[in-house]
Amino acid sequence: MxxxxxxxxxxxxxxxxxxxxxxxxxxxxATALRGSPALLQEVGHLEQTGSYISKLDRATLSENFPATFxxxxxxxxxxxxxxxxxxxxRLQHKWVEWLAGGHWTPAFVPVASLLIILAxxxxxxxxxxxxxxxxxxxxxxxxxxxxxxNPVFFRDYWRTVRLERWAHFDEIARTPAPAHPNIHLTxxxxxxxxxxxxxxxxxxxxxxxxxxxxxxxxxxxxxxINEEQV
Amino acid sequence: MEQKERRPIQDDPxxxxxxxxxxxxxxxxxxxxxxxxxxxxxFAAKFLGVRAxxxxxxxxxxxxVYRWRGRYEPKAKFSTWLFKIAHNHCLNEVRKGEYKVxxxxxxxxxxxxxxxxxxxxxxPEADGAEDLLAAKEAADKIQRILYRIPDNQRTAIxxxxxxxMSYQEIADVIGCTEKAVKSLVFRATQxxxxxxxxxADDHEK
Numbered sequence: 422m423x424x425x426x427x428x429x430x431x432x433x434x435x436x437x438x439x440x441x442x443x444x445x446x447x448x449x450x451a452t453a454l455r456g457s458p459a460l461l462q463e464v465g466h467l468e469q470t471g472s473y474i475s476k477l478d479r480a481t482l483s484e485n486f487p488a489t490f491x492x493x494x495x496x497x498x499x500x501x502x503x504x505x506x507x508x509x510x511r512l513q514h515k516w517v518e519w520l521a522g523g524h525w526t527p528a529f530v531p532v533a534s535l536l537i538i539l540a541x542x543x544x545x546x547x548x549x550x551x552x553x554x555x556x557x558x559x560x561x562x563x564x565x566x567x568x569x570x571n572p573v574f575f576r577d578y579w580r581t582v583r584l585e586r587w588a589h590f591d592e593i594a595r596t597p598a599p600a601h602p603n604i605h606l607t608x609x610x611x612x613x614x615x616x617x618x619x620x621x622x623x624x625x626x627x628x629x630x631x632x633x634x635x636x637x638x639x640x641x642x643x644x645x646i647n648e649e650q651v
Numbered sequence: 652m653e654q655k656e657r658r659p660i661q662d663d664p665x666x667x668x669x670x671x672x673x674x675x676x677x678x679x680x681x682x683x684x685x686x687x688x689x690x691x692x693x694f695a696a697k698f699l700g701v702r703a704x705x706x707x708x709x710x711x712x713x714x715x716v717y718r719w720r721g722r723y724e725p726k727a728k729f730s731t732w733l734f735k736i737a738h739n740h741c742l743n744e745v746r747k748g749e750y751k752v753x754x755x756x757x758x759x760x761x762x763x764x765x766x767x768x769x770x771x772x773x774x775p776e777a778d779g780a781e782d783l784l785a786a787k788e789a790a791d792k793i794q795r796i797l798y799r800i801p802d803n804q805r806t807a808i809x810x811x812x813x814x815x816m817s818y819q820e821i822a823d824v825i826g827c828t829e830k831a832v833k834s835l836v837f838r839a840t841q842x843x844x845x846x847x848x849x850x851a852d853d854h855e856k
Contacts, residue, residue, distance in 0.1 A: 433837075436833045467841075470844040471811075479689070480689075480697070482692055487684075489706075490688075494714065499715060
């Protein structure tokens with residue numbers, strides 16, 4: 422059936438009428454139509470059937486159709502407006518409600534303490550009881566340019582300055598440099614004051630290396646160790 | 652099938668309207684609604700056979716256009732996108748089952764003999780009172796047969812004959828190949844022709 426040329430022609434007739442055939446197929450169908458009155462009649466029937474649909478009355482709109490749609494559209498717009506209230510805005514709203522409701526008071530002390538501890542830790546102030554004004558140091562001409570350029574070292578520089586001010590540095594400096602920079606510190610090879618003061622102990626390896634290399638740039642080389650220890 | 656030359660999508664004024672609407676121009680959306688909603692209602696009415704529901708479907712379609720304005724990409728003519736939404740809404744509606752009575756599958760006869768009887772069908776161009784009545788009757792028959800042919804055939808023949816869409820555009824709407832549309836339109840026409848002939852047979856009996 423599929424291979425029947427006439428069947429193939431018939432299945433192409435509607436597309437032929439619709440002008441949807443390729444030029445080659447159109448010629449093939451046209452040739453077949455010229456030689457077959459039956460096919461020509463079939464074309465007539467198909468064309469007539471198609472025209473019944475195109476001549477069907479178009480559905481007319483009811484009078485209230487646009488008004489109904491407008492009403493629905495406004496409803497959708499209102500819904501969208503509500504949806505567009507972002508999650509953040511809703512959270513803010515709830516946050517304000519929570520604050521106003523006073524439900525936060527029991528949680529205030531632990532939360533505030535935690536925040537202070539975290540802030541202190543990250544600003545490096547936990548390690549000293551007598552902070553030095555950062556701006557004061559930053560403006561000093563004595564700070565090496567490399568330290569200013571590199572904020573990671575800047576933090577360590579403050580500690581170094583403090584060590585010098587409190588005269589612990591000399592004691593550290595007198596300690597012989599280890600043969601290997603990654604050597605573990607023990608009670609035997611570490612100055613007592615350093616052991617007594619854990620705030621300095623954390624810097625001790627860096628300071629030892631600074632001393633060993635005799636120049637400040639060497640701080641760069643111990644950056645990783647410093648971060649691991651902190 | 653020969654690849655026909657397609658006009659640039661940007662030349663479609665409805666695409667331009669939709670793009671303006673995407674930028675927040677509500678007037679462009681109103682223009683689209685005014686221009687195209689009658690066609691969507693007509694399509695849904697013919698597809699479902701229920702005019703009142705057709706209006707609701709058309710409204711649903713335009714509400715979806717409104718909601719999906721951000722997703723629209725001018726890949727084809729705007730009407731293609733619109734009727735794709737309409738087609739899906741109509742299919743969902745049919746699947747609800749409320750239209751089962753109309754869409755009960757019927758094995759329409761293929762290639763029946765008796766072409767002579769088709770000559771008894773009134774022509775669509777009838778102008779006398781009796782002819783008009785016969786034409787109305789024929790239109791009702793067409794409607795009834797339309798409900799009985801498969802969904803995709805119905806969509807293909809309706810978009811082709813009512814909206815004058817090309818096979819390529821119909822393929823975009825249904826989501827199939829142009830070749831498949833060619834087959835759908837042919838089978839739909841054949842089914843309609845055979846259905847009309849059967850009705851004429853019943854009438855004669």
